[in-house]
Amino acid sequence: MRHNKVDNELGVQLRNLLKEKSISMRSLSKQTEIDTATISRIINGKRKANLNHLESFAKSLEVPVVDLIEAAGYRAETTKEEKRTGIDMELKYTKKLLEAYEIEQERLTMENIEQELKVHQEYSQTEEGRKMIFTSFKEKLKKSGSANSFIQQLEEMYHRFRSQKGSKTEVALLGGALIYFILTIDMIPDYMFAIGFLDDVLIVKYTMLLLKC
Template identity: 40%
Template sequence: MAKRYRYELADIIQHHMETRDLSTRKLGLSAGIDPATLSRIMNGKRKATLDHLHKLATCLDIPPADLLKAAGYPLYGGDRDDTAADPSAEKIRQMLTAADLPPSDFSRQQVDAHLKTYEAYSRTEEGHHTILQQFGTKITNTGSGGPYIDQLKEWFVRYKQQKGSAKELAAIASALLYFIVTLDVIPDYLMPVGYLDDVFVVQLITKSLTLAK
């Protein structure tokens, strides 16, 4: 199964190399990856690290989430026979540690604290307008898709139309603000792992809304 994802990754990289007339050597040097290492990644003989994916995404101007998914990292749910649909806090800590990125102490408690703050902020006029005015821009800037993005879009429509109880709408608003605000538990600029906590939040709120029914 893992090898299939590496082949998908190679296909994406190869496509962008061809459109830019880049050889493996040129791409490696441009991205700051040893060409021999990049060649092994392309041939499925070595798994790409988060650092490799970050450099390739930046160099080729590819949404980082696309490369993460192709490389088999657990970001989104779907019909895959792995645990991607339920990335735990421990898995996220492992990925951050592997990429030598903070915060390696990522926890559910940190996320809950942020959500509580955003829920309170959403009840203010400024918070309400932030959701309505900035959500679309953030979606565009994210440059990726998948079930968690689709869920956020669905919640935005629901929030905008005020469909749901006050408790449900407050939970949805906290998730939307968590996505919109750049500096959350894992800052969004820490590519390509910046949105792992956003996926985590979507799953937490989805479960809470289900339990509330």
């Protein structure tokens, strides 16, 4: 039952993206070199998309591959205990994806994530750091694909940072995550579309988790 629900979620997302970008299934087939019948079966929930399918769709439709991967049901189910330490599960999940794409993953550790955030948090409290966020965030956001939960969280974080909503520590957390997102060269370079934003997604989720603590 869960697979049918997941496949339908992916199908709805693909249909919406095709409509939004005015692309037919036949055109998508030519761009991705995936048979039109296969695309139709995936969209209608009659076939489960594999990672190669999802990467090809993401490139052609210009969306982060993580959005399609989650919709396709590749994220593992978690227990209540695991959800309380959700960042560890997110890290394992991200590393699993990197392994699938044969991407070096040694730098992607909790220690590096915390160190990167600490440096960026401090920088975000300087005049130069704030200027970077205010002048570069919206332009970077435009390059990050269509609206999704990741983009919505980033926009919320930006507005909270801009209005200085929260304690000094909370504002620093927001600023650190925003600067990490803005910078192109990070633990997974953003130019590696469509997997380049996986670490940014992880950083944003980690920051949101810290803000809730």
